[in-house]
Amino acid sequence: MQNSSEASGFCLTEILDNLDCTDLLHSLDGGVLLLDAQCRIIFSNRWFCRHTGFPESDMLGQTLNQLFPEQLPLPLQDAIETACHQRLGRILSYQLHKRLLPLQRRTPSGELQPLHQSILIKPLSQSELTLVQCLDSTNAVKREQHLRAGERILKLERRVLELIATGDSLDTILDELCTTVEQLIPSASTAIMLLDESGNQLRIKSAPGLPSTFARREDSLKLGSAITTCTRAVQLRTLAVTPDIQQDESWRPWVESAERLQIAACWAQPIVATYDEVVGVFACYPQTTGSPSESDRQLLQRMAHLAAIALERHRRMERIRFLALHDPLTGLPNRSLLNEHLGRNLRRAHREGHQFALMFIDLDGFKQINDQHGHDAGDDLLSVLAGRMTEQLRGTDTCSRIGGDEFVVMLESVQSPESAIQVAEKILRCLSTPVQRGQLSLQVSASIGIALYPHDGISADALLTCADDAMYQAKARGKNCWHRISH
Amino acid sequence: MDLFSADEHDLIVELMNLGVGRAAHALSQLVSDEILLSVPRLEFISIPEAQKAFHNDLPPFLAGVMQNFEGFINGRAALLFPEARSLELVNAMLGEELSADEITELEQETLAELGNILLNHCLATLANQLQQQIKTDIPLAFSTSADELPGTLNLHHDDDENTLVMLVQIDFSLRNSALRGYLAFIIDLHSADTFVTALRSYLAELL
Amino acid sequence: METMTKTPLSLLLVDDSRIARLSLKRQLKTLGLELTLLEADSADAAEALLASTTPDIALIDFNMPGRDGLQLAENIKQHYPQVRMALVTANIQDALALRASDLGLAFLPKPTTAEQLGAFIQQEL
Numbered sequence: 049m050q051n052s053s054e055a056s057g058f059c060l061t062e063i064l065d066n067l068d069c070t071d072l073l074h075s076l077d078g079g080v081l082l083l084d085a086q087c088r089i090i091f092s093n094r095w096f097c098r099h100t101g102f103p104e105s106d107m108l109g110q111t112l113n114q115l116f117p118e119q120l121p122l123p124l125q126d127a128i129e130t131a132c133h134q135r136l137g138r139i140l141s142y143q144l145h146k147r148l149l150p151l152q153r154r155t156p157s158g159e160l161q162p163l164h165q166s167i168l169i170k171p172l173s174q175s176e177l178t179l180v181q182c183l184d185s186t187n188a189v190k191r192e193q194h195l196r197a198g199e200r201i202l203k204l205e206r207r208v209l210e211l212i213a214t215g216d217s218l219d220t221i222l223d224e225l226c227t228t229v230e231q232l233i234p235s236a237s238t239a240i241m242l243l244d245e246s247g248n249q250l251r252i253k254s255a256p257g258l259p260s261t262f263a264r265r266e267d268s269l270k271l272g273s274a275i276t277t278c279t280r281a282v283q284l285r286t287l288a289v290t291p292d293i294q295q296d297e298s299w300r301p302w303v304e305s306a307e308r309l310q311i312a313a314c315w316a317q318p319i320v321a322t323y324d325e326v327v328g329v330f331a332c333y334p335q336t337t338g339s340p341s342e343s344d345r346q347l348l349q350r351m352a353h354l355a356a357i358a359l360e361r362h363r364r365m366e367r368i369r370f371l372a373l374h375d376p377l378t379g380l381p382n383r384s385l386l387n388e389h390l391g392r393n394l395r396r397a398h399r400e401g402h403q404f405a406l407m408f409i410d411l412d413g414f415k416q417i418n419d420q421h422g423h424d425a426g427d428d429l430l431s432v433l434a435g436r437m438t439e440q441l442r443g444t445d446t447c448s449r450i451g452g453d454e455f456v457v458m459l460e461s462v463q464s465p466e467s468a469i470q471v472a473e474k475i476l477r478c479l480s481t482p483v484q485r486g487q488l489s490l491q492v493s494a495s496i497g498i499a500l501y502p503h504d505g506i507s508a509d510a511l512l513t514c515a516d517d518a519m520y521q522a523k524a525r526g527k528n529c530w531h532r533i534s535h
Numbered sequence: 536m537d538l539f540s541a542d543e544h545d546l547i548v549e550l551m552n553l554g555v556g557r558a559a560h561a562l563s564q565l566v567s568d569e570i571l572l573s574v575p576r577l578e579f580i581s582i583p584e585a586q587k588a589f590h591n592d593l594p595p596f597l598a599g600v601m602q603n604f605e606g607f608i609n610g611r612a613a614l615l616f617p618e619a620r621s622l623e624l625v626n627a628m629l630g631e632e633l634s635a636d637e638i639t640e641l642e643q644e645t646l647a648e649l650g651n652i653l654l655n656h657c658l659a660t661l662a663n664q665l666q667q668q669i670k671t672d673i674p675l676a677f678s679t680s681a682d683e684l685p686g687t688l689n690l691h692h693d694d695d696e697n698t699l700v701m702l703v704q705i706d707f708s709l710r711n712s713a714l715r716g717y718l719a720f721i722i723d724l725h726s727a728d729t730f731v732t733a734l735r736s737y738l739a740e741l742l
Numbered sequence: 743m744e745t746m747t748k749t750p751l752s753l754l755l756v757d758d759s760r761i762a763r764l765s766l767k768r769q770l771k772t773l774g775l776e777l778t779l780l781e782a783d784s785a786d787a788a789e790a791l792l793a794s795t796t797p798d799i800a801l802i803d804f805n806m807p808g809r810d811g812l813q814l815a816e817n818i819k820q821h822y823p824q825v826r827m828a829l830v831t832a833n834i835q836d837a838l839a840l841r842a843s844d845l846g847l848a849f850l851p852k853p854t855t856a857e858q859l860g861a862f863i864q865q866e867l
Contacts, residue, residue, distance in 0.1 A: 556832030
C-alpha cells in the first residue's frame with residue numbers, strides 16, 4: 049500500500065510537472081484572463097474567446113476597457129484597476145452587479161442569451177499578474193429564481209390565507225393573486241373572471257394589470273354564444289389553452305384589442321369551489337405565443353385553488369352577514385340593519401338637505417289569528433304581507449321587521465308629506481287585503497304612524513319615538529289608518 | 536506588550552479607526568443606514584488565547600467572510616455575523632426579502648463581495664497611511680462555530696503556544712436594525728519587522 | 743498665514759488617541775497661529791478641564807471609549823455655548839456628518855490636513 053501510494057504520489061508530481069498549464073486553462077469551463085500591471089490581457093483562455101467572439105490574437109495586449117469600449121460598468125473597471133495597481137483582490141457578485149461583461153451564451157436550442165456571471169479578481173503571488181476569473185452563474189441564477197418563485201408562492205399562499213382569515217376584502221385578495229402570477233410568469237397579464245348568478249356569463253372581477261377598457265370589452269362573455277378559451281375552461285372544467293390567438297377562430301372578435309394589449313396567447317384555469325362547482329376562471333394572457341410549462345400549470349392550479357378558497361370564504365361571510373342583519377322569517381332587514389340604513393340616510397339628508405319619512409307599522413288583529421289558527425298560519429301571513437309591503441316601495445327604501453307584528457318603513461327621500469301619505473295609504477290597502485291560506489281567508493289591518501325628517505325630528509331616536517307615538521294615536525283613532533302628530 | 540510601544544499600540548488603533556471609518560462609509564451607502572462602530576480592541580495574544588477570546592466574545596455560530604492579505608503585514612481579516620443574521624445584511628442591501636432558511640450560492644458571493652469591500656477599505660487605508668504595500672486575496676464566505684474559528688481562519692502553526700497574533704476586534708451594528716457584526720484582523724507577528732519599521736517611521740515623523 | 747489676534751486663541755483637543763492628538767498638534771503648528779492648546783483623552787477629562795477654563799474652539803473625536811464625541815458636544819453646547827466645535831473623525835458616514843451639523847458642529851474627516859484645520863479656525867477668528 050505504502051509503495052503504491054508513494055508511487056502514485058511520485059507519478060502525480062511527475063504528471064503535474066509535465067502538464068501543460070495553458071492546455072489546462074483552455075479546457076476550463078469558465079473564463080480565465082491574466083492581466084499585467086497595466087491591466088492588459090496577456091492570456092485569455094478559449095472560454096473567453098468563445099463567449100466574447102474575439103479571437104485570442106485580438107484580445108492580447110488590450111485592456112478589457114479597450115475591448116469593450118464604454119461597456120464596462122464602473123465597479124468592474126475600478127476593481128480591475130485596484131487589483132492591477134494596488135494588488136487588492138475583489139469579488140463582484142451577480143446580485144450586486146446584474147451586468148458585468150457583455151457576454152452571451154448559446155442555449156441547447158441554439159439561441160443566444162445573456163450570460164449571468166460573477167467575477168473574481170485575484171492578484172497572483174510572486175508576480176505582477178492579476179487573474180480574472182469569470183464564472184457563469186446563469187444556471188445558479190435560474191435555480192435561484194426558481195427557489196425564489198417557490199418561496200414567493202408559499203409566502204403568497206400564507207398571505208392570502210391571512211387575508212382570508214382577517215376578513216380582508218375579496219378584491220384585495222384577488223388582485224394580489226393576479227399580481228403574483230404576473231410577477232412569476234413575466235410578460236403575462238392575468239384576470240380573474242367569475243360566473244354570474246345565472247351561471248352562464250363570465251364577468252371580470254379582478255384584472256389589476258390590464259386597462260379598464262379590457263375589463264369592459266370582456267365584461268360579458270356569454271357561455272352560450274361566444275366560445276373562447278375562458279368559456280371552454282368553464283365547460284370542460286379543466287385548463288384550456290390557446291397557444292396562439294391569431295390561429296384561434298373564437299378569438300377573431302377580440303384580435304384587435306388583444307394586439308393592442310400585446311396578448312398573444314390565453315391560458316384559462318377554471319376556479320372550482322366545493323361540490324365541484326365551477327365559479328369562475330383564472331385567465332393568463334402571455335405576450336408570446338406558446339403553451340404553459342409544467343410549473344406554469346402548477347402555478348395556475350394553485351392560484352385558482354386559492355381564489356376558490358377566497359371566494360368560498362367571501363360567500364360564507366356574506367351569508368353570515370345577511371343572517372345577522374335580516375329577519376329569518378320574512379327575509380326583511382332587522383332592527384340592526386334598519387339602524388344602519390337610518391343612520392346613513394340621516395347623514396345624507398342632513399348633507400343634501402332633503403326630507404325623508406319613517407313609518408311605524410303595527411298590525412291590527414294579528415294576535416287573534418295566531419291564537420285561532422296557530423303560529424304557522426301567523427308566520428305565513430307575515431311572510432306574504434312582508435312581500436306585499438316591499439312591492440309598494442322603491443329599491444332604495446327600507447322595510448324592516450323589528451318585532452312580532454311590528455314593521456318600520458323608511459322612505460329614503462320624499463318630496464312632501466303628501467307623498468309619504470300616499471305610500472302609507474297604499475300599504476294600508478295591501479295589508480288589509482285578505483290572504484288566502486288553503487280554505488282559510490286571513491285578514492288583518494294596520495295602524496301606521498308617520499314621522500318626517502327634519503320636521504318631526506332630526507335624530508333617529510326622535511323620529512322613531514315620534515312615529516311610534518303617532519302609531520298609537522292611529523290605533524286610538526280606530527285602527528286601519530295612518531296618523532302624523534302635528535307640531 | 537514588549538513588541539510594540541504604547542505609542543505604536545495607539546497608532547495601530549488609530550489607523551484601524553481610520554480604515555473602519557472609511558469601510559463604514561462604504562457599507563452605509565450600500566445598506567442606506569448608519570453604521571455604529573465600537574472603539575477597536577487591540578490585543579497581542581497566543582493562538583490558544585485567541586481561541587478563548589473568540590469563545591468569550593462571539594456568538595456560538597457564525598457566518599462570515601474571510602480574506603487573506605500579505606505584504607508589509609500578513610494575516611487574515613474576517614467579517615463575522617451571528618449565523619442566520621448575515622442574510623439580513625444582504626436583504627438590506629438588495630432591498631429584497633429572502634428567507635434565512637438557506638443561504639444560496641449567489642448570496643454567498645454577495646456576502647463575500649460585501650466583506651471584500653469592507654476589508655479592502657480597512658487594509659488599503661492602513662497600507663496607504665503607512666506608505667506600504669499590501670496584497671489581498673479574493674474573499675471567501677464561510678460558516679463555522681466560534682470554537683472552530685481559529686481552524687477556519689487557518690491560524691494554527693506548529694508552535695501555537697509561542698506564536699503571537701495581533702487581534703483587532705471591532706463591533707458594528709446598523710442604527711435602524713438589530714443586525715450586529717464583528718470585524719477581526721489577525722496579523723501574524725512572526726514576520727512583523729516591516730510592520731514595526733513602518734510604524735516607527737510614521738511615529739518619527741510625528742514626534 | 744499671519745496671526746491677526748492679539749490674545750492667543752485657546753483650543754481644546756479631545757481624542758483618546760495620543761497619536762491622533764500629536765498629529766493634530768503638528769498640523770496646527772504648521773499654521774503658525776498663536777494658540778493655547780488644551781488636551782483631553784476622554785469626554786470626562788474634557789469636562790473636568792472645561793470647569794476651570796473655557797476654550798474658544800474644541801476639536802472633538804467621535805469614537806472614544808465611554809461617551810462619544812457627539813454626547814460631549816451636546817453637553818458643551820448646553821453649558822458653554824460660546825465654544826465653537828468641530829467633530830474630527832475617521833467615521834465619514836453621511837449620517838454622522840448630518841448629526842454633527844444638526845448640533846451646529848463642523849465636520850472634519852480624518853486624516854485631517856493643515857489646510858482644512860486652518861480654514862475652520864480662520865472662520866472662527
